[in-house]
Amino acid sequence: MFSPKYPTPDTPPAHAPAPYIPPPLQVAPPRPAVRLTPGSVLTLTAGGGALVLVVGTVLVSLLLAVAVTAASVAVCAVVVRSILQNDRR
Secondary structure (H helix, E strand, C coil), X not given: CCCCCCCCCCCCCCCCCCCCXXXXXXXXXXXXXXXXXXXXXXXXXXXXXXXXXXXXXXXXXXXXXXXXXXXHXXXXXXXXXXXXHHHHC
């Protein structure tokens, strides 16, 4: 009555088929190392410099556009304020 009852073990029966083992994955052959010649280094350096100049020009022009817009809004605010003050007098 008080003896423990153990669950059945999880081992497969002796007549079970062998588990499926997938074939090994194909490994890609190693790629050759990149070799930089003096000409390619010069081309990469010139391209990087040009990219920096273009991005810098775009960012400066965006900043200038924001500054011009802010100045024009400030001028418009001063004009509207002076018009409203003249109407009160």
